[in-house]
Amino acid sequence: MSDILKSLIEIVGERGVSNAPEELWFYSRDPGVLAPHKPDYVVAPKTTEEVQKIVQLAGRENIPVVPMGNGMSLAGLVIPLKGGIVLDMKRMNKILEVNAMGRYAVLEGGTSQGMLKAYLQKNHPTLRHSLPDAPPTTTIAANVALHGQGRLTNQYGFNSDMVTGLEVVLPTGEICRIGSPSIGPYWFSKGPTLPDLSGLFLGWLGCTGIITKVGLKLFPNKKFRDVELFVTDRVDLVPTMLYKLTHLEILEDVNVWFQPKPLMFLGNYHITMFFTGDTEEEIEFKRKMIWDALQEFMDSKDGGFMSVQYMKSALLEMPGRTIADFADVPKGGGFEYSGPIALIEHYPKYAAKVVELAEKYNVLYASAARLISGGHCMMFSISFAFNRNDPAMMARVEKALTEAMTFALDMGGVPWKPNFKEQKMVMQRMEPNALKLLLMIKKNLDPQGIMNPGNWEVTP
Amino acid sequence: MTYIRHIEHENIVHRCFRCGYCKFPDDYSDFNCPSYKAFGWDTFSPGGRMWLTRAWLAGEIETSPRFAEIMFSCVTCDNCKTQCVFPKFKDFLTDIFQETRAELVSEGRIPPGVRDYLKAVAASGNPYKLPQDQRGAWAKGTGLKPYTSQEYLFFAGCVGSYDEVGQKMAQSVGRLLVDAGLDVGILGNEETCDGNDVRTLGEMGLFAELALANLEKFKAKGVKNIITLDPHALNTFKKDYPALGGKFKVLHYTEVVAELIKKKKIKLKPWPVKITYHDPCYLGRHQQIYQAPRDILNAIPKAELIEMSRSGLNAFCCGGGGGNFFTDILGTAPDSASRVRVREAMETGAGIIAVACPNCAKMLTDAVKMENLEDKLEVLGIAEILEKAKK
Numbered sequence: 001m002s003d004i005l006k007s008l009i010e011i012v013g014e015r016g017v018s019n020a021p022e023e024l025w026f027y028s029r030d031p032g033v034l035a036p037h038k039p040d041y042v043v044a045p046k047t048t049e050e051v052q053k054i055v056q057l058a059g060r061e062n063i064p065v066v067p068m069g070n071g072m073s074l075a076g077l078v079i080p081l082k083g084g085i086v087l088d089m090k091r092m093n094k095i096l097e098v099n100a101m102g103r104y105a106v107l108e109g110g111t112s113q114g115m116l117k118a119y120l121q122k123n124h125p126t127l128r129h130s131l132p133d134a135p136p137t138t139t140i141a142a143n144v145a146l147h148g149q150g151r152l153t154n155q156y157g158f159n160s161d162m163v164t165g166l167e168v169v170l171p172t173g174e175i176c177r178i179g180s181p182s183i184g185p186y187w188f189s190k191g192p193t194l195p196d197l198s199g200l201f202l203g204w205l206g207c208t209g210i211i212t213k214v215g216l217k218l219f220p221n222k223k224f225r226d227v228e229l230f231v232t233d234r235v236d237l238v239p240t241m242l243y244k245l246t247h248l249e250i251l252e253d254v255n256v257w258f259q260p261k262p263l264m265f266l267g268n269y270h271i272t273m274f275f276t277g278d279t280e281e282e283i284e285f286k287r288k289m290i291w292d293a294l295q296e297f298m299d300s301k302d303g304g305f306m307s308v309q310y311m312k313s314a315l316l317e318m319p320g321r322t323i324a325d326f327a328d329v330p331k332g333g334g335f336e337y338s339g340p341i342a343l344i345e346h347y348p349k350y351a352a353k354v355v356e357l358a359e360k361y362n363v364l365y366a367s368a369a370r371l372i373s374g375g376h377c378m379m380f381s382i383s384f385a386f387n388r389n390d391p392a393m394m395a396r397v398e399k400a401l402t403e404a405m406t407f408a409l410d411m412g413g414v415p416w417k418p419n420f421k422e423q424k425m426v427m428q429r430m431e432p433n434a435l436k437l438l439l440m441i442k443k444n445l446d447p448q449g450i451m452n453p454g455n456w457e458v459t460p
Numbered sequence: 461m462t463y464i465r466h467i468e469h470e471n472i473v474h475r476c477f478r479c480g481y482c483k484f485p486d487d488y489s490d491f492n493c494p495s496y497k498a499f500g501w502d503t504f505s506p507g508g509r510m511w512l513t514r515a516w517l518a519g520e521i522e523t524s525p526r527f528a529e530i531m532f533s534c535v536t537c538d539n540c541k542t543q544c545v546f547p548k549f550k551d552f553l554t555d556i557f558q559e560t561r562a563e564l565v566s567e568g569r570i571p572p573g574v575r576d577y578l579k580a581v582a583a584s585g586n587p588y589k590l591p592q593d594q595r596g597a598w599a600k601g602t603g604l605k606p607y608t609s610q611e612y613l614f615f616a617g618c619v620g621s622y623d624e625v626g627q628k629m630a631q632s633v634g635r636l637l638v639d640a641g642l643d644v645g646i647l648g649n650e651e652t653c654d655g656n657d658v659r660t661l662g663e664m665g666l667f668a669e670l671a672l673a674n675l676e677k678f679k680a681k682g683v684k685n686i687i688t689l690d691p692h693a694l695n696t697f698k699k700d701y702p703a704l705g706g707k708f709k710v711l712h713y714t715e716v717v718a719e720l721i722k723k724k725k726i727k728l729k730p731w732p733v734k735i736t737y738h739d740p741c742y743l744g745r746h747q748q749i750y751q752a753p754r755d756i757l758n759a760i761p762k763a764e765l766i767e768m769s770r771s772g773l774n775a776f777c778c779g780g781g782g783g784n785f786f787t788d789i790l791g792t793a794p795d796s797a798s799r800v801r802v803r804e805a806m807e808t809g810a811g812i813i814a815v816a817c818p819n820c821a822k823m824l825t826d827a828v829k830m831e832n833l834e835d836k837l838e839v840l841g842i843a844e845i846l847e848k849a850k851k
Contacts, residue, residue: 015793018501020526025515026503031478044500070480071502091500114488121487122769136488137480321545324479328546333475388474 004061008043008085011053016091018042027068027086031327032336033386033398034076034419039066039086046091048167048175048212051109055210056173058085064453067206069110069142072134074336075419077146077205081454087210089139095119096213097187100127103219104164106187109141109212113319116140120218128152128221130159131318141211146417147203149370149379151253151274151318152219154246157373160202163190165215168201171208171446179215187215200441205417206452208445222276224283227315228290230271232303235348238269241303242344244293246375250286251275256378257368258351260358261329269351270306272315326366332387334394338401339381339416340408341372350380353407358384361400363393379416380408420454427458465517467559472549473514478507482540482553485774492770493540494777494797495533498790503530506540506553513560523569531560532571533789535797536660536782538745542773561662570662573787578663581670585652587786588622596648598627602634607645612637613683614646614713615697617690618653619785619818625825626818629841630689633713636843637687639850640725642716644687650677654688656696656742661783671696671704678708686710691742691749691817692781698747712743714816714842718752721759730761731849736768736810738801738824739775740817753816756842760849766808768801776801778827780819798827806837813839 008017018024019041029036040063045051058065064084071078080086089110097106098120107116113129114136120127130150132143143150144160156162165179165187176182178197179190190198201209232238238256245254253274260266273290277283297303308315314322327335342350347369358365363384370379382404384397405415405422409429415422427435442456449457467473483505485492496505503512512530515521534557544550564570565578580587586595598621607613614637620630637644655670678686686708688694697710720726735757743749750772757765770776779790779797790796802824805813813828815821818841825839840848 015500021521021524022503022512022526022530023501025521026508026511042501072479088500088502112488114484115490118487118489122489135479135481136484321481324477324481324545327477327479328475328548331475331548333477 004057004063005041007057008041008054011057012043012045012050016044016046027088028079030071030074030076030079031334032074032076033334033394033401034079037079037081038083039080040083042086042088044088044091048169051087051169051210051212052173052175054085054087055169055171058450059171059173059448062448062450064450065210066452067210069139070112070135070137072138073142073146073417075417077417077419077455081420084450089141092212098124098127098218099186100124102186102188103127103217104187105129105216105218106165107140107214107216109210109214110139111141112137112139113143117318120221124218126221127218129216129218130156130162132159133320133323135324136319140216141214144202144214145211146205149372154254154371154374155252156217156219162217163198163202163214164188164217165190166198166201166211167213168209168211171448171451175212176209181215190215200445205455207442207456208451223278224280225274225276225316226283226287227308227312228273228287229306229308229315230273230294230303231268231306232297233268234302235269235351237297237302238271238347239345241271241294241297242347242371242375245271245273245290246371248289248293249374250289254371255368256347257366259366261364326383326385329385330364330387330393332385332389332393334388335383335385336397336401337381337383338404338408339379340405340413341377341416342380342408342411342413344371344375344378346411346413347378347380349411350382353404354382357382357400357404361396363397363400423456465563467513467517467556467563469552469556469559470517472552473510473517473556475546475549476507476510477546478511479545480505480507481543481545482506484543485539485770485776486543487774489769492543492774492776494535494537494779494790497800498779498793498796499533500795504533506544509534509557509560510553513556516560523564523567525571528564528569528571529789531557531564532574532661532783532787534782535741535777535779535784535790537741537777539777542745558660558662562664563662565662571787571789573789574661574783577783577786578658578661578666581653581658582666586618586622588618590622593649595621595651596646598630599634599646599648602631603638604634604644604646606648607681607683609682610645611643612645612685612687613678614644615654615686615688615693616646616651617688617693617818619822620689621651623818623822625822628844629818629821632841632843632847633689636717636726636846637713640720642720647677654690654693654696656692657783657786659696659700668704671701675701675704675706678706683708687713687716689713689818691740691747692819695742695746712747712749712752712816714743714752714756715749717843717846718755721756726846727851728760728846728849729851732762733812734764734766734808734810735812735814735845736766736805736808737771737814738768738778738805738820739772740815740820741775741777741781743816744775745773753814753842756846757814760845763849766810768804768808770804776804778820778823780823785819785823792830798823799831802827802831802833802837806833811836811838812845813837814842814845815839816842
């Protein structure tokens with residue numbers, strides 16, 4: 001047994017470490033199209049102190065550490081590109097505190113979205129958090145570490161904007177609290193009015209430290225939640241429609257989606273609008289506002305509201321279980337998407353690009369855009385499904401996604417959860433002083449380059 | 461030696477997205493896959509097994525004790541089938557794990573506990589290695605008679621026949637059926653293993669041997685209706701035996717007892733007690749029998765049935781399915797299924813966990829001891845509860 005393995009066992013016990021071929025094989029990959037790379041060890045800590053000791057060991061031995069939630073970014077962000085230790089954080093899944101009056105929760109770094117949802121439903125039914133559409137096994141810390149979005153993103157911004165404090169194990173092994181918990185017992189602010197240090201970790205994909213606790217904003221869980229679905233074949237009018245809808249300031253979530261299958265959806269753009277209320281009167285009032293906002297498009301016969309009765313429960317479900325279905329359309333268990341953050345006015349060009357790429361690379365597409373912060377921007381997903389048993393199809397999807405990212409960058413978009421190749425594309429285009437600052441931060445926080453190496457590096 | 465491996469459903473193994481819905485109940489409140497809960501590695505989840513099976517079939521990983529442990533730690537509770545979001549292949553998940561186990565059995569690369577279990581059943585007709593002529597001893601004093609041509613055959617199964625906890629369950633059911641005037645008999649020393657767990661552990665040859673021998677016996681004795689103590693036996697009699705020529709009706713004892721209560725053949729007195737009910741996977745998710753046990757417990761005047769947070773379709777397994785009752789691959793650590801389950805039962809405030817499966821009874825009884833809850837929580841078979849509440 002190697003000294004490193006012995007040391008890891010001393011830290012987390014035998015059941016917390018594996019270097020068996022089965023775990024090394026599994027933790028070397030994610031469900032996306034990027035090539036796998038094996039770690040040397042998979043370690044599952046249960047406490048912040050264990051994470052600290054593991055990071056200190058990694059520093060002494062100069063071996064990489066890759067923190068992992070459920071590994072569902074689909075972008076290969078937890079593939080250990082340079083081997084080392086994959087830290088499976090999911091055993092750190094305690095909900096430590098809910099401050100109901102302050103509307104925030106404090107969670108361990110491996111707490112899943114599903115467990116927080118269930119906990120709030122049971123113990124604080126008037127509160128909710130911004131659930132992403134990702135499966136319920138995905139973790140909250142990973143979601144904020146990659147600037148995820150959720151069902152309240154139109155109302156309140158990126159899920160990382162909803163962080164109210166962090167506990168982080170730095171690459172040096174020091175444990176650091178960020179925001180209000182750094183000076184007191186409360187977790188209500190990640191930064192303001194102090195210098196906002198959370199930016200050193202949010203969006204960094206584990207390259208600057210390991211998030212071991214998260215403070216997260218909670219929001220009112222209204223008694224009623226409803227959805228309307230507007231359909232148009234005029235993609236050029238979609239931005240105007242969205243502008244009018246966001247002007248209302250009443251929608252918790254707005255998605256725009258189009259897909260070729262089933263055929264009933266082909267050629268149309270579907271705007272789903274989610275809204276809530278504490279009374280039926282409030283719901284009906286909001287429904288009327290939504291209909292009034294889009295009345296002109298109905299008058300001009302450019303669109304209309306579609307009955308959602310038969311798919312209402314699927315649309316309202318959180319997380320949406322049917323979303324993963326896309327992976328099985330080519331009967332192959334996979335899809336991957338590029339999700340640039342873009343201006344809403346660019347929607348028609350992005351929509352055209354999806355179809356163009358799908359035709360060029362002979363792959364199946366779907367697209368769902370989500371409005372962010374009341375319409376300042378959107379996440380535009382360019383999704384391609386693939387058959388895992390068809391390497392040629394997977395290669396085509398990879399090429400299509402690379403081309404999609406090039407297009408997004410040409411359009412002035414910002415990539416969401418870019419993989420290591422896309423990070424390089426970003427850095428090549430980044431204003432030199434901004435890049436210098438980014439690399440300086442990385443170098444200062446992680447001088448040995450042991451944190452998720454291969455990501456946010458000039459040379460992998 | 462190089463093996464060329466094939467399983468029946470290998471053409472769909474690659475379709476798992478490993479999204480992880482399969483780990484949860486439908487409210488996502490906790491992990492509902494017993495092996496994932498116990499081991500905590502993604503490899504021990506249904507998605508992990510699917511991906512590893514694919515890698516193994518492709519030769520990317522080799523057969524190893526770890527691989528076998530991962531495969532044989534599945535308790536076949538069917539939670540993954542219930543929760544998987546892919547309707548076109550979800551029904552085959554546990555079949556795939558069982559087929560992989562069958563390949564491992566063929567290779568002879570199985571965990572020692574599995575090997576010992578299969579050897580014992582093959583040699584003794586039961587996993588306890590106890591003599592066949594002691595199999596019917598449990599029935600002494602119950603009033604049950606040897607089966608000749610009665611309307612029903614009561615099938616006790618291996619656990620009901622040989623395990624102390626199982627025997628108590630079998631005896632109480634036997635007395636209840638006899639007292640209610642049901643025309644019922646037992647095979648006693650002629651009974652042999654039903655083979656359900658042999659099949660789930662992948663020893664298909666031994667299963668066929670057991671099943672065919674049972675069928676021959678049932679046919680020779682003219683058995684038309686079987687009442688099982690064990691939901692595992694119920695499952696294989698209903699699902700697997702018909703394909704081998706089995707033509708008989710099979711009921712679980714809770715279904716029969718619920719009817720007897722409705723017909724007032726069993727009369728109950730008030731008993732102010734708080735009871736929670738643990739759904740056995742092979743009665744619930746496998747056979748969709750949720751209501752009969754609840755109807756029985758609700759029929760006890762003044763008794764209060766309190767559901768656990770995970771119940772019915774979302775019930776958390778006791779960890780004793782898929783052969784783990786005998787092989788104990790899940791172990792007895794605090795996150796082992798049975799210990800988690802009794803802690804969940806404690807949260808209800810009930811003093812009794814009602815069970816309808818002898819495997820569950822044993823698993824949960826042991827877990828109550830490990831959790832030091834013996835003075836707070838009692839595990840009782842549904843018939844044992846009824847005997848306490850009978851007029």
